[in-house]
Amino acid sequence: MSIGRRVANGLERTIYVIAGLPIALQGVSIAPTPHARIIRRAFGGRYWHPKSFSDTAALLTGLPLVPLAVPLAALWFTMRNGPAIRRREGKGIAAQLLEQLRLYLRAGIVGPWYYILSLHRDGAKRAPTFLQRCETKRGLYALLKDDSPTPVGNKSAFAQRCAAAGVPAVACELVLDGGVADPARLPDCDLFVKPLTGCGGKGAERWDRVAPRTWSNGRATLGDSDLLKQLHSRRCALVVQQRIQPHPTLEPLTSGATPTVRALTILDEGGRPELVATVFRMSMGANRTVDNIHAGGLACAVSLGDGTLGMASNLGSDARLGWHRDHPTTGARIAGTRLPFWDEVKALAVRAHGTVKGRIVIGWDIAITKAGPIIIEGNRGPDMDLMQRFMETGFCGQHRFGELIAHHLVMRGYGLLRRSSVRDATRPRATRGAAGTSAKLGGCRPHNR
Numbered sequence: 001m002s003i004g005r006r007v008a009n010g011l012e013r014t015i016y017v018i019a020g021l022p023i024a025l026q027g028v029s030i031a032p033t034p035h036a037r038i039i040r041r042a043f044g045g046r047y048w049h050p051k052s053f054s055d056t057a058a059l060l061t062g063l064p065l066v067p068l069a070v071p072l073a074a075l076w077f078t079m080r081n082g083p084a085i086r087r088r089e090g091k092g093i094a095a096q097l098l099e100q101l102r103l104y105l106r107a108g109i110v111g112p113w114y115y116i117l118s119l120h121r122d123g124a125k126r127a128p129t130f131l132q133r134c135e136t137k138r139g140l141y142a143l144l145k146d147d148s149p150t151p152v153g154n155k156s157a158f159a160q161r162c163a164a165a166g167v168p169a170v171a172c173e174l175v176l177d178g179g180v181a182d183p184a185r186l187p188d189c190d191l192f193v194k195p196l197t198g199c200g201g202k203g204a205e206r207w208d209r210v211a212p213r214t215w216s217n218g219r220a221t222l223g224d225s226d227l228l229k230q231l232h233s234r235r236c237a238l239v240v241q242q243r244i245q246p247h248p249t250l251e252p253l254t255s256g257a258t259p260t261v262r263a264l265t266i267l268d269e270g271g272r273p274e275l276v277a278t279v280f281r282m283s284m285g286a287n288r289t290v291d292n293i294h295a296g297g298l299a300c301a302v303s304l305g306d307g308t309l310g311m312a313s314n315l316g317s318d319a320r321l322g323w324h325r326d327h328p329t330t331g332a333r334i335a336g337t338r339l340p341f342w343d344e345v346k347a348l349a350v351r352a353h354g355t356v357k358g359r360i361v362i363g364w365d366i367a368i369t370k371a372g373p374i375i376i377e378g379n380r381g382p383d384m385d386l387m388q389r390f391m392e393t394g395f396c397g398q399h400r401f402g403e404l405i406a407h408h409l410v411m412r413g414y415g416l417l418r419r420s421s422v423r424d425a426t427r428p429r430a431t432r433g434a435a436g437t438s439a440k441l442g443g444c445r446p447h448n449r
Contacts, residue, residue, distance in 0.1 A: 016134035017062030018069050020047050022108040030107050030128045035406035036396035042415030043139040073111030074100040081115050081319035091120050103127050112317040130394030131384050141381050143414050148358035152378040155239045165355040169375035174240040183224035189242050196237035201290035244367045247340050252332030256288030263349035263364040266404045273353035275346050276401045277387050278302040284329045301390035307342030311335050345373045360408050
């Protein structure tokens with residue numbers, strides 16, 4: 001791992017320590033549901049008992065920084081976003097700043113998440129319902145991790161697993177891992193290149209075929225031999241895939257990158273995969289490569305019942321974009337549009353999870369083509385910000401995902417409360433829809449904007 005990556009990881013851990021302090025201190029007192037009490041108790045135990053030197057160092061570094069870091073983060077993000085919120089919603093800048101400080105003390109809400117989760121609207125009531133990034137990335141995922149090997153983190157191995165199981169997934173045409181590759185193995189079509197083990201769209205490249213055995217990324221035009229030299233110069237393992245073309249009805253909803261559904265699946269009480277939430281991701285502006293919301297993309301909630309799209313926005317840490325019924329770049333209508341092949345998309349997410357052993361939670365990136373849905377990749381530690389940005393109340397409210405997280409924690413002996421609370425929080429529901437939830441939007445209720 002590079003020095004830069006180590007520094008970034010250390011900074012991330014420190015931020016999670018700062019954000020997690022009020023949750024770890026108050027625990028069940030800021031848990032709005034029985035399953036949230038289990039989750040918060042389990043997180044508190046992990047927070048105060050770090051399992052590695054890096055986590056211990058982050059704890060010792062982060063705690064003294066709280067009195068300085070929290071007000072500075074609130075001030076910075078208020079200066080950045082406060083004027084836009086004041087214009088749209090009439091809430092004064094000073095009121096936003098003070099509310100961020102109160103919500104930190106009450107629910108661990110730090111700087112960007114005040115705007116990501118739209119907590120300038122009824123924040124005192126809504127904030128405790130959200131499952132925060134610090135709780136998952138440096139807490140719950142570690143507690144629920146299984147030591148059995150899984151191919152999800154390796155795009156080539158995962159594609160092979162899907163092929164063997166008959167699950168539609170994008171094939172890896174070529175793996176570049178330092179060895180000598182034959183230029184003739186590059187498929188003569190539009191290409192998509194990304195790190196073998198990367199995530200979040202980082203390091204992805206799009207190379208469009210402009211002539212036989214010739215590709216362009218918009219800045220350079222290269223033949224097969226020169227393209228391979230260019231890719232080898234990156235000095236990291238890469239996979240080369242055919243670039244997936246979206247369904248014709250979805251092309252107006254993107255500025256050029258292939259749009260995808262992020263489908264969140266989790267094992268139920270019987271160990272069966274269950275689909276609990278979905279969002280639709282789109283690129284906008286000049287971005288023609290990736291649709292990731294952390295890379296400046298756009299997203300919206302998707303009704304689990306019929307695949308209808310809700311209002312769209314960016315991640316929200318930059319509030320100037322706001323919420324849109326129409327695509328801000330293409331002008332195409334987003335809200336109310338129904339995704340094609342929706343039943344097949346839901347079935348594919350559940351089926352794909354069934355091919356992976358030892359993973360309780362997986363986030364699936366699924367493209368919808370003219371021929372139907374196809375898996376792009378799976379994510380072992382899916383981002384909760386992406387899902388909850390488009391929810392009125394979060395996973396720690398009345399949501400199936402929170403219930404199942406609590407169930408799995410209890411099964412591993414974490415977050416135990418009094419017997420009645422455990423029983424209430426982990427009892428299976430009497431009836432659920434085919435997608436594993438009785439809610440029309442699977443808990444993802446679009447904001448009324």
